[in-house]
Structures are given as structure tokens and as C-alpha cells.
Amino acid sequence: MFSAGKMLSTCRKFGLAARRCKFASLFLTLWLGGFAASSPPAFALFYGFNQQAQSYQHEGESLVQSGNYEQAVSAYTQAINLLPYDAVQGRADAYFGRAIANDVAGHFDQATQDYGWSRDYYLKAAQYASYGGNSADSGLNGGYDSQIGQELVNLVRWRATVNPRSSDYMDDAGPMKLWDLRKMPLKVFIDDSQESGWSSDLRDLIWRAINCWTNVSGSPVRFMTWNSASGADYILTRPTAGGQIAVGSGGYTSGVDEPTEPNMLKQSKSLLSCRGYDGNYYSQEDKNLLYNLALHECGHALGMGGHSPSGQDIMYWKAPIFKLSDRDGNTIRRMYQGR
Numbered sequence: 001m002f003s004a005g006k007m008l009s010t011c012r013k014f015g016l017a018a019r020r021c022k023f024a025s026l027f028l029t030l031w032l033g034g035f036a037a038s039s040p041p042a043f044a045l046f047y048g049f050n051q052q053a054q055s056y057q058h059e060g061e062s063l064v065q066s067g068n069y070e071q072a073v074s075a076y077t078q079a080i081n082l083l084p085y086d087a088v089q090g091r092a093d094a095y096f097g098r099a100i101a102n103d104v105a106g107h108f109d110q111a112t113q114d115y116g117w118s119r120d121y122y123l124k125a126a127q128y129a130s131y132g133g134n135s136a137d138s139g140l141n142g143g144y145d146s147q148i149g150q151e152l153v154n155l156v157r158w159r160a161t162v163n164p165r166s167s168d169y170m171d172d173a174g175p176m177k178l179w180d181l182r183k184m185p186l187k188v189f190i191d192d193s194q195e196s197g198w199s200s201d202l203r204d205l206i207w208r209a210i211n212c213w214t215n216v217s218g219s220p221v222r223f224m225t226w227n228s229a230s231g232a233d234y235i236l237t238r239p240t241a242g243g244q245i246a247v248g249s250g251g252y253t254s255g256v257d258e259p260t261e262p263n264m265l266k267q268s269k270s271l272l273s274c275r276g277y278d279g280n281y282y283s284q285e286d287k288n289l290l291y292n293l294a295l296h297e298c299g300h301a302l303g304m305g306g307h308s309p310s311g312q313d314i315m316y317w318k319a320p321i322f323k324l325s326d327r328d329g330n331t332i333r334r335m336y337q338g339r
């Protein structure tokens with residue numbers, strides 16, 4: 001999480017759109033692999049592609065996005081039931097989706113179980129890929145599978161030590177950094193340039209999102225707008241090149257400490273991946289994703305180094321939600337209590 005005293009957080013939060021892209025590319029890979037081949041395609045052994053399962057998977061994703069979490073759990077269950085046991089990639093993805101849906105629905109124990117299954121299938125998929133199944137027609141995505149499999153190993157271990165039902169997640173989402181309250185209101189620059197910023201409607205949307213943290217009753221956080229990066233305490237921009245945000249993640253927040261006071265923030269910067277500069281090209285869903293991402297990354301910018309284990313909190317690693325929970329509020333208050 002914090003590394004070298006500089007980085008505030010390497011946020012592993014997935015943009016939901018990024019997830020969808022992954023499925024689109026998987027599908028394309030399979031398609032290019034050739035359903036029309038006269039002999040059975042090689043990937044069938046490992047991947048066991050199933051069109052109907054894929055539909056249920058997509059349905060689960062939309063249901064989570066539209067807030068129908070219990071129905072999403074059912075859709076993912078249908079996908080899982082349709083997939084043969086050797087369909088390791090499909091099962092890994094379906095269990096992963098169901099884990100998130102269960103967490104957001106408040107079924108934390110089932111979510112932990114699902115993450116465990118998902119971990120096992122991702123690691124298996126990575127293993128198959130390393131045996132030579134990583135060619136274009138295998139339907140496997142070895143590098144991604146191995147990376148997320150390892151992340152889930154850590155996630156499942158961590159979940160055994162945390163309590164998603166406690167009144168706040170201060171002890172679970174550490175390590176924390178802080179702002180000196182004498183610096184309030186923090187000067188916030190939301191990039192307005194064509195190349196790395198947003199049009200004014202989207203800047204308003206981002207401003208509304210981050211101000212949820214100032215509107216919590218008892219929150220000491222205050223923001224003021226600042227019209228350039230120079231002199232700003234908190235900067236929000238779009239990524240301008242590949243590699244600035246980890247593959248599959250939606251945002252990245254970094255922080256710089258005060259030179260004389262470790263863990264006291266001097267500046268935070270959030271990168272929010274999104275559709276681009278102009279709000280006219282955004283669907284409602286694109287706007288929702290940007291709002292959600294700004295709300296989440298702002299929590300990191302205020303000093304939260306890790307994530308909440310509860311899918312009902314904005315600081316959950318993949319929270320598809322649009323307001324702060326009581327636990328989010330309790331945590332920001334407790335962080336700054338007595339400061």
C-alpha cells in the first residue's frame with residue numbers, strides 16, 4: 001500500500017467498464033480462435049466457453065451496476081452452474097463477480113467463500129496458461145490470471161482478520177495518513193485542460209462527488225476550488241498515457257508527505273480513468289462510473305491507505321455505489337478525532 005513513504009495508495013479498484021472490456025476482448029479472442037474450425041478448438045479443454053453462461057455473467061454485471069445485488073447473485077450462480085469444472089477462466093470470473101455482488105448485498109461470509117473459489121480458478125488458469133495454453137486461441141489470459149490470483153490469495157487471508165460489521169474500518173483499511181487540519185480548506189484543482197482534464201459539467205460532477213466527504217456530519221474536511229496545479233493540495237486529473245493506472249484498475253491516488261512530518265500529507269493526486277474530456281460523449285453510466293471513482297479515490301487522498309472489507313462502503317475495493325455509508329463517515333471522523 002504505502003511504499004517508500006511516497007505513494008499513498010496503489011488503488012486496485014477496478015473500473016466496471018474495464019471489466020467489461022476484458023470480457024469483450026476474451027470474446028474476441030475466442031471468436032478469432034475460430035468457432036468454424038472443423039476440429040474441436042484447443043481452448044475447449046481449458047476454457048469450456050458457454051454462450052449462455054456468458055450472458056448470465058453480463059447480466060450479473062449490469063444488475064450490480066443498477067443496484068440489484070440479490071438478483072446479480074442469482075445471475076452469477078446461473079453462470080457458474082452452466083460452466084463445466086474445467087472452464088477455469090469462466091468460473092474464475094463468475095465467482096469473482098458473485099463475490100462482489102455478495103459483499104454489496106451484505107453477505108460477507110458467502111463473499112469470502114466466493115473469493116476463495118475465484119482465487120483457486122484464477123491460479124489454475126494461470127497454471128494452464130504456463131503449460132502453453134496462453135496462445136491466442138486458448139481463451140486464457142495468463143498474466144492477468146496470475147496477478148489477480150495472487151491478489152486474491154492476500155485478500156482472502158486479510159478477510160479472515162477483519163470485521164465488515166464493526167462501526168468503522170479505521171483498523172482494517174490502514175495504514176492511514178492525515179492532513180494537518182490547519183491546512184483546511186484544502187485547495188483542490190480539478191484539471192480543466194483538454195489533454196488531461198474535464199469539461200465544466202464533469203468538473204462539477206467530480207466536485208459534487210468529493211464534497212460528500214465534507215458533508216459528513218462532524219467531518220473536519222473542507223475543500224476550496226483552486227484554478228491551477230501550482231499551489232494545489234489535491235489535484236485530480238485523467239491519465240494521459242498507458243501504464244499510469246494498473247491494468248484493470250479504474251483509479252490511482254498517490255501522496256507526498258510533508259518533508260519534516262512523515263505520514264502528514266503535503267499533497268495528494270488522483271488519476272481517474274474515464275471516457276475523456278467532453279461530457280457530451282458520456283453516457284449516464286460513464287458519468288456514474290466517474291462519480292463513483294472520484295468519491296472513492298478522494299478517500300485515499302484524505303489519507304486512507306487501504307480498503308474496507310464491506311461492499312456497502314465506498315472504500316470497498318470495487319464498490320459500485322454512489323454515497324458514503326455510516327462506516328465511511330465514522331471512519332473519516334475517527335481518523336481526524338482529536339487532531
Ligand SMILES: [Zn+2]
Pocket residue numbers: 009010011012013296300306307317
Ligand atoms: Zn482504492
